[in-house]
Amino acid sequence: MEKGKDGNQDIETSKELKRIISLQQDGLSACDEELRRLKSLLNSTHDMVQEVLVNGRVAFVNTTWITNLEIGADEISQIGLMDAVHPHHQDTYRMVFERALSEKQPQDIYSVFVSRSNQEIIVQGTMVPVVVSERVVSVQIFLKDVTQLETARAAERRMSAYKNTLIDATMLISKNLDLHVTLRRTIQAARRLSSARYAAIAVIEDGKVVRFIHEGMSEEIVKQISRCPPQKGLIAAIVHNPDILMLDDISSDHRAAGFPEGHPEMKAYIGAPVMFDDVLYGVIYLTKGEDEPGFTELDCSMINNFAAHAAVAIHNAKLHAQVKASSLETIHRLAKASEFRDKDTGTHIMRMSYYSAMIAKTLGLDSSFVETILYAAAMHDIGKIATPDNVLLKPGKLDGSEWEIMKKHTVFGADILHGADNVILKMAGEIALTHQEKYDGSGYPKGLSGDDIPLSGRIVAVADVFDALTMRRPYKPAFDLVKTFEIMSEGRGTHFDPVVLDAFFKAKKEILQIKAQHSGENSNGKYRFFNVADFLANHDG
Numbered sequence: 001m002e003k004g005k006d007g008n009q010d011i012e013t014s015k016e017l018k019r020i021i022s023l024q025q026d027g028l029s030a031c032d033e034e035l036r037r038l039k040s041l042l043n044s045t046h047d048m049v050q051e052v053l054v055n056g057r058v059a060f061v062n063t064t065w066i067t068n069l070e071i072g073a074d075e076i077s078q079i080g081l082m083d084a085v086h087p088h089h090q091d092t093y094r095m096v097f098e099r100a101l102s103e104k105q106p107q108d109i110y111s112v113f114v115s116r117s118n119q120e121i122i123v124q125g126t127m128v129p130v131v132v133s134e135r136v137v138s139v140q141i142f143l144k145d146v147t148q149l150e151t152a153r154a155a156e157r158r159m160s161a162y163k164n165t166l167i168d169a170t171m172l173i174s175k176n177l178d179l180h181v182t183l184r185r186t187i188q189a190a191r192r193l194s195s196a197r198y199a200a201i202a203v204i205e206d207g208k209v210v211r212f213i214h215e216g217m218s219e220e221i222v223k224q225i226s227r228c229p230p231q232k233g234l235i236a237a238i239v240h241n242p243d244i245l246m247l248d249d250i251s252s253d254h255r256a257a258g259f260p261e262g263h264p265e266m267k268a269y270i271g272a273p274v275m276f277d278d279v280l281y282g283v284i285y286l287t288k289g290e291d292e293p294g295f296t297e298l299d300c301s302m303i304n305n306f307a308a309h310a311a312v313a314i315h316n317a318k319l320h321a322q323v324k325a326s327s328l329e330t331i332h333r334l335a336k337a338s339e340f341r342d343k344d345t346g347t348h349i350m351r352m353s354y355y356s357a358m359i360a361k362t363l364g365l366d367s368s369f370v371e372t373i374l375y376a377a378a379m380h381d382i383g384k385i386a387t388p389d390n391v392l393l394k395p396g397k398l399d400g401s402e403w404e405i406m407k408k409h410t411v412f413g414a415d416i417l418h419g420a421d422n423v424i425l426k427m428a429g430e431i432a433l434t435h436q437e438k439y440d441g442s443g444y445p446k447g448l449s450g451d452d453i454p455l456s457g458r459i460v461a462v463a464d465v466f467d468a469l470t471m472r473r474p475y476k477p478a479f480d481l482v483k484t485f486e487i488m489s490e491g492r493g494t495h496f497d498p499v500v501l502d503a504f505f506k507a508k509k510e511i512l513q514i515k516a517q518h519s520g521e522n523s524n525g526k527y528r529f530f531n532v533a534d535f536l537a538n539h540d541g
Contacts, residue, residue, distance in 0.1 A: 048123060048143040054101060054136060056081040068145060070116035086112040086120065100127040100139050109143070122147045158298070165193050166302060170309040177320040186274075186284070186310045187215050193306055194270065194299045196286035201274070202235045203282045209235060214285075221266065234271050238283045242273035244304045248294050250287065268294035272303045276311035281318075284310070327422050328375060334416075335378035337385060347518055348467055353377045354514040355463035355504075356456075362503040363459075376427035377460050380435045383413025410436050410445050427456050435460040440494045450497075458497040462488070462504050465495070470515065481512075 048068060051060040058079040066073060069084050085093045089111045100107045106128045113121040125143035129136045168189075176182055183201055191199035198221075200214035214222055237255045238245060247253050250269040268288040274281045284307050288294060335349055357374035384392055387409050391402045398406055413432030417425050434448060434457030441449030443461075453461075469484040479487070485505075492501050504511065 047125070048145060049141065050143075051130075051138050051140045052081050052097070053138050056097075058083075059138060064145075065143075068115065068121055069113060084113045084115070086114050088112070096127055097139060100129045101136050104129050104131055104136055109141070111143075120147070121145055122150045166306055166309075170306065170313075174309070174313050174316075177317050179314070179317040179321050182313050182317040183211075183213050183282075186314070187213060190272075190284050190286060190303060190306060190310075191215055194286050194295065194303055195288075196270075196295075197289050197292065198266065198285075198287045200285040201282045202285060204239060204280050207239055207280075234269065235283050235285065238271050238273050239280065242275055242280055244273065244300060244307075245269070245271040246295055246297075246300045268292070270295050270300060270303055272307040274307050274311045274314060276308075276315040279315075281311055281314045327424065331375055331379065331424055331428070334382060337382070348471065349378045349381075351467050351471075351514060351518045352380065352460070352463050354518070355466060355511055356460050358507045358510050358514065359459050359462060359500060359503050362507040363500070372424055372427050373431075373456055373459060375424045376431055376456065377463065379413065379417065379425075379428040380431045380460050380464065381409060381413065382416055382428070383409035383411065383432055385416075386412040407436070407444050410434075430454045431456050431460050433457070435464055437461065438495045439497050442494070453497075455500075458500050462496050462500050465491070466504070466511070467515075471519070 047062075048065040049060075049062040050058055050065055053059050058076065058081065061071070061076055061079070065071075066076075071079065071084070081097060082090050082094065093109065093111050096107045096109045106126050108125075109127055110124050111122075113123060115121060122145070123143040124146045125141065128140045128142065130138045130140060170189075176185065183203065187199040187201050190196070190201075198214065198216040200212060200217065202209045203211035203213070212222065232255070234245065234247075234250070234253070234255050247269040249267055251267070253269075266287045267290040270284075270286040272284040272286075274284060284303065286295070286303065353374050356377040357370050360370045360373050387406060391398065391405050394402065410433050414429050417429030417432060420426055420429060431454075433445070434453050437443035437446065437448045437453045437457060438461075439450060439453070439458070441447050466484065466488060469479045469487060470481065472478040488496070488501065488504070492498050
């Protein structure tokens with residue numbers, strides 16, 4: 001019986017083993033089926049999927065991975081972890097893989113692959129370690145192709161940057177009403193907006209180029225462009241047909257007459273008309289070298305848009321210049337009026353104005369102040385129009401009563417200019433009233449002292465005394481420079497503001513150049529109108 005029982009047990013054990021084996025086989029079959037289902041799912045997804053063993057060999061890649069990277073199915077067994085990863089991203093990719101192995105936790109990854117046809121594919125996803133019995137056996141990598149998304153994002157960033165640059169550029173050129181400054185800022189902004197190597201603007205009047213303002217160009221290139229006949233060339237092409245023009249190679253275009261052929265620094269070209277209300281004010285001229293990427297359609301569109309804004313700014317600057325010219329003509333005629341009373345006053349006015357502007361420039365004051373005082377100083381003695389001839393033209397020293405009459409020219413001048421809205425006339429009235437005040441309070445008409453005297457008055461006081469000392473007048477001979485500088489130095493802190501006097505002496509070389517140019521045989525003895533552009537160009541030291 002015992003033996004029989006053992007035999008029955010063996011039979012039962014065999015049946016149980018068969019059942020277990022059957023279950024195991026069923027389970028394995030189910031697993032295989034599930035794996036086939038999962039692989040089918042992975043192959044059907046748009047995501048790139050691969051499974052990499054801990055030794056870096058690839059165990060599985062899905063169809064999307066093969067298709068995107070253009071890898072042959074027979075090559076899969078030979079693929080390693082770093083295959084197809086862009087060289088610049090391999091270190092990061094390996095580091096994230098090793099972190100997934102060591103930390104046994106999913107790791108986010110952002111990388112770039114390169115297909116067999118050298119197309120870059122931007123991917124983003126997760127590396128998921130497969131852990132069995134607390135040991136990582138492989139890493140499953142799920143990657144989404146985000147190339148189009150990243151390209152769109154990059155384009156969005158570029159557009160945003162373009163937009164901000166365009167806004168900044170437009171604001172920059174719109175903040176100033178000086179035509180020369182507006183033109184200069186226009187080419188600076190256009191160059192920055194387009195990343196051009198060279199930028200220029202050809203200023204057009206009556207269909208002809210009257211000025212060519214450039215940035216970055218050598219004088220040799222400018223000369224070659226300027227030799228181009230006015231009816232030919234790329235600028236002329238836009239003058240005749242005001243539309244934006246973009247060329248990949250400027251030297252190959254038949255309209256590029258005068259262009260230095262084969263010049264490596266000038267290849268790609270954009271020419272944009274600067275036009276407002278059917279009036280062509282100029283042509284923006286941009287180029288890039290052969291070692292740089294050419295201009296894009298986006299560059300072209302942005303420059304065309306910018307040129308329209310530049311046209312408005314230039315139009316406004318021209319209108320401002322016209323209004324300003326009208327105002328300056330009035331000022332010119334007021335200043336010239338004193339010339340009819342005193343034959344020496346004409347050249348005195350010119351020297352005084354230039355001296356005052358040079359002192360202001362040396363003090364570091366902005367160009368607006370320099371320009372204003374250049375014109376305003378011309379009217380410092382406008383009140384002498386009301387001074388009687390017997391006092392104004394007396395060849396000898398004035399007596400007490402005559403001196404009191406002469407002193408009133410400051411008040412008369414202020415009265416003549418009182419109530420003006422024009423900034424130049426306002427400063428002129430300020431100067432007329434205060435240029436005879438002294439720093440220590442001993443001057444006239446009000447006995448002002450220190451900073452109570454307007455800066456313009458303190459500047460003109462120095463300029464006026466220097467000219468009075470060095471020039472012959474009906475009541476005195478001219479002093480030599482040694483004596484003049486000695487007298488002026490003695491007036492430091494009493495007659496003159498020390499800071500202003502220091503600026504005068506610092507600019508002594510330029511002051512003497514002005515004196516030589518507008519005195520004696522170098523001057524026609526008549527008042528001549530002038531402008532700040534000439535002044536700054538001649539005294540840019």
